Amino acid sequence: MIKTADHLYLQVADKIEQMIEKDVMKMGEKLPSVRMLSKQQGISLTTAFQAYYHLEGKGLIESRPKSGYYICRNTRRMAAMPGTCAPVRKPAAEVSVSDMVMEVFNHMSNDNILKFSVATLPVSVLPSAKMAKAVVHTMRDLQAGGIGYEPLQGNELLRTQIARLSLGWGVHTADDVVTTHGCMDALTLCLTATTQPGDTIALESPAYYGALQLAEGLGLKVLEVPTNPITGVDLDYLDKAIPKHKIKACLFVTNFNNPLGCCIPDKNKQELVKIIEKYDIALIEDDIYGDLYFGKQRPANCKTFDTQGNVLLCNSLSKSVAPGYRVGWTMPGKYKDKVLRMKHHHAISCTSLTHAAAGHFLEIGRYEFHLRNLRKMLHTQSLRYAQALCEYFPESARVSRPQGGCVLWVELDEHINTFELFQQSLKHKISFCPGRIFSLQNRYNNCLRISYGNPWSKQVDEGLKTIGKLIRKMN
Amino acid sequence: MIKTADHLYLQVADKIEQMIEKDVMKMGEKLPSVRMLSKQQGISLTTAFQAYYHLEGKGLIESRPKSGYYICRNTRRMAAMPGTCAPVRKPAAEVSVSDMVMEVFNHMSNDNILKFSVATLPVSVLPSAKMAKAVVHTMRDLQAGGIGYEPLQGNELLRTQIARLSLGWGVHTADDVVTTHGCMDALTLCLTATTQPGDTIALESPAYYGALQLAEGLGLKVLEVPTNPITGVDLDYLDKAIPKHKIKACLFVTNFNNPLGCCIPDKNKQELVKIIEKYDIALIEDDIYGDLYFGKQRPANCKTFDTQGNVLLCNSLSKSVAPGYRVGWTMPGKYKDKVLRMKHHHAISCTSLTHAAAGHFLEIGRYEFHLRNLRKMLHTQSLRYAQALCEYFPESARVSRPQGGCVLWVELDEHINTFELFQQSLKHKISFCPGRIFSLQNRYNNCLRISYGNPWSKQVDEGLKTIGKLIRKMN
Numbered sequence: 001m002i003k004t005a006d007h008l009y010l011q012v013a014d015k016i017e018q019m020i021e022k023d024v025m026k027m028g029e030k031l032p033s034v035r036m037l038s039k040q041q042g043i044s045l046t047t048a049f050q051a052y053y054h055l056e057g058k059g060l061i062e063s064r065p066k067s068g069y070y071i072c073r074n075t076r077r078m079a080a081m082p083g084t085c086a087p088v089r090k091p092a093a094e095v096s097v098s099d100m101v102m103e104v105f106n107h108m109s110n111d112n113i114l115k116f117s118v119a120t121l122p123v124s125v126l127p128s129a130k131m132a133k134a135v136v137h138t139m140r141d142l143q144a145g146g147i148g149y150e151p152l153q154g155n156e157l158l159r160t161q162i163a164r165l166s167l168g169w170g171v172h173t174a175d176d177v178v179t180t181h182g183c184m185d186a187l188t189l190c191l192t193a194t195t196q197p198g199d200t201i202a203l204e205s206p207a208y209y210g211a212l213q214l215a216e217g218l219g220l221k222v223l224e225v226p227t228n229p230i231t232g233v234d235l236d237y238l239d240k241a242i243p244k245h246k247i248k249a250c251l252f253v254t255n256f257n258n259p260l261g262c263c264i265p266d267k268n269k270q271e272l273v274k275i276i277e278k279y280d281i282a283l284i285e286d287d288i289y290g291d292l293y294f295g296k297q298r299p300a301n302c303k304t305f306d307t308q309g310n311v312l313l314c315n316s317l318s319k320s321v322a323p324g325y326r327v328g329w330t331m332p333g334k335y336k337d338k339v340l341r342m343k344h345h346h347a348i349s350c351t352s353l354t355h356a357a358a359g360h361f362l363e364i365g366r367y368e369f370h371l372r373n374l375r376k377m378l379h380t381q382s383l384r385y386a387q388a389l390c391e392y393f394p395e396s397a398r399v400s401r402p403q404g405g406c407v408l409w410v411e412l413d414e415h416i417n418t419f420e421l422f423q424q425s426l427k428h429k430i431s432f433c434p435g436r437i438f439s440l441q442n443r444y445n446n447c448l449r450i451s452y453g454n455p456w457s458k459q460v461d462e463g464l465k466t467i468g469k470l471i472r473k474m475n
Numbered sequence: 476m477i478k479t480a481d482h483l484y485l486q487v488a489d490k491i492e493q494m495i496e497k498d499v500m501k502m503g504e505k506l507p508s509v510r511m512l513s514k515q516q517g518i519s520l521t522t523a524f525q526a527y528y529h530l531e532g533k534g535l536i537e538s539r540p541k542s543g544y545y546i547c548r549n550t551r552r553m554a555a556m557p558g559t560c561a562p563v564r565k566p567a568a569e570v571s572v573s574d575m576v577m578e579v580f581n582h583m584s585n586d587n588i589l590k591f592s593v594a595t596l597p598v599s600v601l602p603s604a605k606m607a608k609a610v611v612h613t614m615r616d617l618q619a620g621g622i623g624y625e626p627l628q629g630n631e632l633l634r635t636q637i638a639r640l641s642l643g644w645g646v647h648t649a650d651d652v653v654t655t656h657g658c659m660d661a662l663t664l665c666l667t668a669t670t671q672p673g674d675t676i677a678l679e680s681p682a683y684y685g686a687l688q689l690a691e692g693l694g695l696k697v698l699e700v701p702t703n704p705i706t707g708v709d710l711d712y713l714d715k716a717i718p719k720h721k722i723k724a725c726l727f728v729t730n731f732n733n734p735l736g737c738c739i740p741d742k743n744k745q746e747l748v749k750i751i752e753k754y755d756i757a758l759i760e761d762d763i764y765g766d767l768y769f770g771k772q773r774p775a776n777c778k779t780f781d782t783q784g785n786v787l788l789c790n791s792l793s794k795s796v797a798p799g800y801r802v803g804w805t806m807p808g809k810y811k812d813k814v815l816r817m818k819h820h821h822a823i824s825c826t827s828l829t830h831a832a833a834g835h836f837l838e839i840g841r842y843e844f845h846l847r848n849l850r851k852m853l854h855t856q857s858l859r860y861a862q863a864l865c866e867y868f869p870e871s872a873r874v875s876r877p878q879g880g881c882v883l884w885v886e887l888d889e890h891i892n893t894f895e896l897f898q899q900s901l902k903h904k905i906s907f908c909p910g911r912i913f914s915l916q917n918r919y920n921n922c923l924r925i926s927y928g929n930p931w932s933k934q935v936d937e938g939l940k941t942i943g944k945l946i947r948k949m950n
């Protein structure tokens with residue numbers, strides 16, 4: 001039944017709201033254009049605009065630049081957000097979750113498994129033809145087809161293009177950039193440049209398991225900092241923890257954090273940089289998801305607010321262009337010399353050919369255009385996946401609401417062990433990341449990470465339904 | 476004047492010996508074929524053979540398979556061999572030679588400098604056209620042109636081809652191989668898989684500076700083991716040192732060691748493996764120069780004699796095919812699971828495209844044919860360079876006689892500081908490696924490493940002459 005409303009635009013908005021509530025119009029779907037709506041409903045363009053504006057204000061729909069309005073929330077049911085973890089008394093002893101990580105990723109190259117575990121996009125949505133063209137061009141262009149080493153700092157064209165990308169959030173030059181063999185390599189170089197084995201570093205909690213494993217392998221102790229799913233790391237806690245635990249470096253995923261999805265607000269980023277500067281320690285900023293934002297514009301980085309050079313920004317093209325090309329980089333601020341030294345000791349050179357090809361692609365390949373499509377796709381997928389989780393998982397499940405990136409974080413009832421759930425899912429040829437691997441403190445046993453990188457399909461739908469059924473059986 | 480001799484073949488041999496002595500025929504030069512000699516001298520083929528056989532017995536000439544006889548020694552003057560260093564009392568404290576290394580390699584990509592410092596071959600002698608073809612083929616062949624990740628263990632075609640290469644010294648399968656981002660990456664993974672920060676490892680002395688820097692970066696202590704320029708590491712010393720210093724792993728370049736050039740004889744390799752097995756520790760065997768032998772056949776590896784899986788063999792295509800492709804690997808024996816884990820933590824995937832292309836090249840690219848030419852070239856260059864050092868450096872200089880690889884090790888008078896010599900040479904746009912960077916113990920200050928990777932040229936000749944002059948000025 002349509003509610004009565006004083007204004008015409010409210011009547012139209014109410015109609016749409018009910019369509020959404022009754023699942024006639026589903027999350028992620030595109031609404032008719034304003035012009036179309038005005039025709040359909042026999043209302044003026046202004047009234048049609050007002051109706052959408054009203055729904056947008058209620059958070060039910062959202063406009064995407066140059067694309068139109070989309071349904072982003074179902075009022076009927078929306079999962080609650082996960083909570084912030086409690087702080088821990090002291091840094092973790094070296095408890096290894098390495099076995100668990102290996103078990104989860106053992107099946108990484110098995111194509112018969114539906115992988116919600118991998119936070120990368122399928123190659124089908126990546127610009128493979130354009131990259132192949134860039135490689136062919138590059139082989140003609142480079143001395144001896146690129147079989148030789150590059151300069152230590154990296155391919156100059158690529159560094160110039162990376163500097164240009166920084167225009168969205170700062171001003172940097174090719175000289176500020178050191179290329180690396182993917183983003184993990186950048187994190188490795190930055191950690192070894194700013195710490196010694198035995199030192200303590202701070203990570204978000206939950207933290208990307210790769211960073212935890214890396215820290216463990218380098219003989220570093222890890223302090224897991226309580227992290228809010230909206231605002232990111234708890235800055236008051238951090239401010240006290242740095243002197244108390246003699247923290248030498250922080251490693252944070254500041255935008256669309258993996259796995260929690262939080263994007264630290266600008267104000268907090270500024271404050272974070274101030275704290276880092278106060279103690280003169282390093283902030284290794286992993287910005288690998290920064291370009292995959294769903295909002296109107298790219299979020300800033302901590303690097304944006306860094307005037308002293310304490311921030312080492314790390315990024316790569318592995319999420320958005322070509323994972324297998326191993327193109328990563330860091331802007332290491334005042335630690336540049338040390339990072340170059342570590343690069344010289346570890347690898348000497350990146351892969352000359354693929355790095356030069358990536359530089360060429362960024363120069364001429366309409367990267368921004370490619371990203372625009374990718375973002376729309378991911379945004380829609382994030383909503384479809386979230387809706388499916390609401391539908392198939394128990395009501396008590398809490399689901400994150402990322403505004404970018406490609407993963408959802410789910411909190412189930414306390415008694416559900418998601419590693420057992422993972423093992424059972426694997427029997428159905430479905431994998432995801434159990435929460436336990438995102439901490440060294442025996443935490444998040446009732447959580448899981450679901451990647452929505454795979455385009456929505458019947459198989460994805462069935463896969464999520466199956467996980468839901470398995471959870472209910474464990475209840 | 477020709478000496479009298481009973482036999483005709485001795486008369487002919489004497490003539491040739493005098494030509495060599497008087498520098499009419501120079502080191503590295505090819506002798507006439509046996510057939511040609513028999514015609515020239517009016518002697519039978521058998522007598523011509525006997526003459527060469529006699530000269531070969533005296534070590535003046537040598538036969539190279541399918542190529543003929545070459546002059547390999549000048550009786551007139553031959554530099555003495557460098558000595559074996561004295562043992563040290565205890566492992567080095569973390570003395571950093573990192574600054575010095577960076578100064579030496581600061582100019583790595585400056586084409587105006589004549590680089591005797593870099594132990595790689597110029598791209599002009601590497602198969603760039605064939606590699607480009609392999610890349611194009613591979614992009615057509617691989618899913619999405621190779622922009623995706625590979626399986627964790629590495630490209631299967633490449634691993635199969637690497638296993639085939641092992642036929643020369645053992646029998647291995649693709650399953651024994653883990654691919655890496657070049658040989659340094661293989662060493663890194665193997666070290667992190669077999670040690671913890673704070674552990675002690677054994678290296679040869681002098682040791683490859685890259686291994687020293689790597690160990691330092693990983694927080695490892697290094698025991699430098701006395702090493703003979705012919706027979707390699709002192710096994711008696713090692714046998715006692717392992718329990719005494721609680722050595723967790725040895726990292727040795729067993730064939731044509733960098734920088735000393737020694738190739739551990741088979742008997743010693745066998746004994747070395749026995750020692751390693753006795754204490755059940757890891758031997759990381761860097762075999763990066765093994766394929767660049769000058770003799771009749773490829774030397775064996777320690778891996779050849781390894782029955783318990785304690786040897787982790789490391790190698791790459793960076794010396795012989797394509798440095799910039801970053802194709803390395805390890806056969807990690809019983810440490811395979813740990814190495815795979817480290818690979819997962821550090822890099823996830825190698826560069827899919829160049830690794831697949833390397834696999835294709837090994838499959839169809841006549842790699843062995845390419846290597847044969849490379850070996851001949853390097854052998855000749857090693858002799859030309861050694862001869863020039865004899866000529867231009869003071870008589871007291873001692874020069875190594877490598878039977879493979881691409882570097883010469885030179886020992887000068889005690890009072891010559893080769894780091895100062897390096898700095899002076901750099902003013903003349905010439906670089907080499909000062910000996911000091913091959914130890915953490917403040918040693919080898921009077922030594923230097925000269926790479927003979929660059930084909931002989933007037934510029935090379937002048938460069939070595941200039942270094943010689945600078946040394947004489949310091950005398």
